[in-house]
Every structure is written in C-alpha cells, then in structure tokens.
Amino acid sequence: MVKIDQISLPDFPLLLAPMEDVSDPPFRVVCKANGADLMYTEFISSEGLIRDAIKCRKKLDIFDEERPVGIQIFGGDEERMAMAAKIVDVTQPELLDINFGCPVKGIVAKGAGSGVLKNIQLMTRLTDACVKSTSLPVTVKTRLGWDEDTKNIEEVAERLQDVGVKALTIHGRTRCQMYKGEADWSLIAKVKNNPRIHIPIFGNGDIDSPQKALEYKNRYGVDGIMIGRAAIGYPWIFREIRHFLETGEMMAAPTVAERVEVCKQHLQKSLQWKGPHGGIYAMRRHYLNYLKGLPGIKEFRSRLVTLDVPDEINAVLDEVLRTYDGFEMEYTPIHLVNYHENCPL
Incomplete structure (x- = not known):
C-alpha cells in the first residue's frame, strides 16, 4: 500500500x-x-x-x-x-x-x-x-x-x-x-x-x-x-x-463491443458535463484511439468528428458495432504524440 x-x-x-x-x-x-x-x-x-x-x-x-x-x-x-x-x-x-x-x-x-x-x-x-x-x-x-x-x-x-x-x-x-x-x-x-x-x-x-x-x-x-x-x-x-x-500475462485486447460501449459512456458523461456542443467537441480527440485497429475505420471516424447531434453519433457507433461484429481485436502499439499545444503533461 x-x-x-x-x-x-x-x-x-x-x-x-x-x-x-x-x-x-x-x-x-x-x-x-x-x-x-x-x-x-x-x-x-x-x-x-x-x-x-x-x-x-x-x-x-x-x-x-x-x-x-x-x-x-x-x-x-x-x-x-x-x-x-x-x-x-x-x-x-x-x-x-x-x-x-x-x-x-x-x-x-x-x-x-x-x-x-x-x-x-x-x-x-x-x-x-x-x-x-x-x-x-x-x-x-x-x-x-x-x-x-x-x-x-x-x-x-x-x-x-x-x-x-x-x-x-x-x-x-x-x-x-x-x-x-x-x-x-x-x-x-x-x-x-x-x-x-x-x-x-x-x-x-x-x-x-x-x-x-x-x-x-x-x-x-x-x-x-x-x-x-x-x-x-x-x-x-x-x-x-x-x-x-x-x-506477467497480457490481457485480451478490449473487444469491439467494449470499445463502443465505453465510448458511448464517455460521450454521455461528456454531454452531461459540458452540454451538447462542448461535450461533442471534447470527444473528438478520443475517437481515433477508441477505434484504432479496425480495418477501414477511417470513414466512420470522419463521420464521428464532424457530426454534432448526439443521436447521430450514437447511430454511427451502433453501425461500427454491426459492421465489425465478430472481429477479433489485436494489440496495436500506442503512438505517443504531442496532442495539444497547451500543457499535455
């Protein structure tokens, strides 16, 4: 402790x-x-x-x-x-x-x-x-x-x-x-x-x-x-x-269903805390990693970062879940980027 x-x-x-x-x-x-x-x-x-x-x-x-x-x-x-x-x-x-x-x-x-x-x-x-x-x-x-x-x-x-x-x-x-x-x-x-x-x-x-x-x-x-x-x-x-x-063992990578579910939870909390506009904008930096490793995901991400209606965003996430149903996630290296010119760390 x-x-x-x-x-x-x-x-x-x-x-x-x-x-x-x-x-x-x-x-x-x-x-x-x-x-x-x-x-x-x-x-x-x-x-x-x-x-x-x-x-x-x-x-x-x-x-x-x-x-x-x-x-x-x-x-x-x-x-x-x-x-x-x-x-x-x-x-x-x-x-x-x-x-x-x-x-x-x-x-x-x-x-x-x-x-x-x-x-x-x-x-x-x-x-x-x-x-x-x-x-x-x-x-x-x-x-x-x-x-x-x-x-x-x-x-x-x-x-x-x-x-x-x-x-x-x-x-x-x-x-x-x-x-x-x-x-x-x-x-x-x-x-x-x-x-x-x-x-x-x-x-x-x-x-x-x-x-x-x-x-x-x-x-x-x-x-x-x-x-x-x-x-x-x-x-x-x-x-x-x-x-x-x-x-000393690696966990299984989070499934597509888990990624979508946590992303939705995050979005809901963000909307609750910042309101419709601020909550949606704050989420846009997170979609890349939430969905990283899914083949052909770019088109979905492009829609997620441009939509500004919560129901439409959730609909896209549901579409992601249907499209990749059964897909087995693998670990992909985390690329550390200087994501923001403010104070990241």
Missing part, C-alpha cells in the same frame, strides 16, 4: 496525468472504471480561480465515482496561489497538486509551470504558501530541471518535502526538452533512493505499454507511475498494466 498523507492507494498505484482539455471529469470516470487509482484534474490558473473565471471554476467539478481526485493549480505569485489553495480546499477533493512542470511558452512567460524551475527559492515559497493555506495534502508535479545544465530535481525534492509536500511526481524531461527525446528516469530513481526522501515518488514520461510499466517499476524503483498520452481514447491501459504487473 502507498499512502499520500492519509490517502491509501494500492501497491504501485497508477495515476492519470493532468492533461489540459483531456483530463476532464468524463474522461477521468472512464479511466477510473478501467483501473486508474488516482485522478488529477486539468491544470487550473490561480489567477482564474481568484477572478472567478467560468472555465476555471468549471474545472473544479468532481464526480463521486472518480474519487480519489487531486485538483491541480498553477501560478507564480505566492499570495494568489495561497488564495487559490483556499478555494480548492472548499471544493473538497482528496488533495491539492501544484503544477511546476508545464513547459508551454505562455505559462512559462508568466513565471508559472516549469518557468519556476529557474528559481528554486520561489518554487519553495509558492509551495509553502499553498501548504499553509489548505487542510488538504499537497503534492507537486514537476520536471528534472530547466535544461541539461540545471537538472536540480534532487535538491528540489528535498526542499519541497521540507515544506510539507506529501508526494512528488517527476516527468523525466527538462523544460527545454518539451516532449522531445526519451524521458530519463535515472534521475527520478536517484530521488527515490535519496535517504532523505520519505514521501512517495511517482515517475512520468513515455509509459505506453504494460511491459514498459513493469520494466520501469523494476529498474527505477518508483512508488507508482503516472500515465498521460497513452490513456487518451484507451482507458484500458490502466487495467492492462495492473493485470500484467500481477500475472
């Missing part, structure tokens, strides 16, 4: 990454139903929360069936981060997470996200302000450092732990790497093996299969892993990893 303060998680928990415009409540629900152990929201601007911006406030929504959930905030001002932490406290998630990892230029330019990696003292002050302003456990997600010359994650981890952080998730790239190259987990392992560190350390970056999850678990010794891009349109990645960790 892994504990984040008083939150009990299974041994080697599987976390869903906070992905902008992806990790919304409908997506988190289907991931939870398919084996994810801890959810994180899309990142939320501390400034937006204080201004009562509608989009930011909407991101505080939580469905009971997705818990436990951590709400993630970002910002570069101590007072505003403290105020945002108090607002989050009232919404009663299981924990508060701070984003010190987003590499996108617009966020970094405001001295937030991974922009804070240039100033460890500021990072420590921002974290301390949040810890003192909430009754929730505070966790942090960050990167190895700003660039190749400033991979200071070991010092960062010690300082954050000292001001009260209860868990740390580390993406194995620097800010300057963005999402290029292979994630380096060796420094994540150094943090985990640091005798001063006693909080859970979770690794993030490039996990796209059950085999790699087991390999990285054994090689780097982290307490758990966070999965982002591999889960988009494929929430089964969580249950497949858990099954492989426990048995």
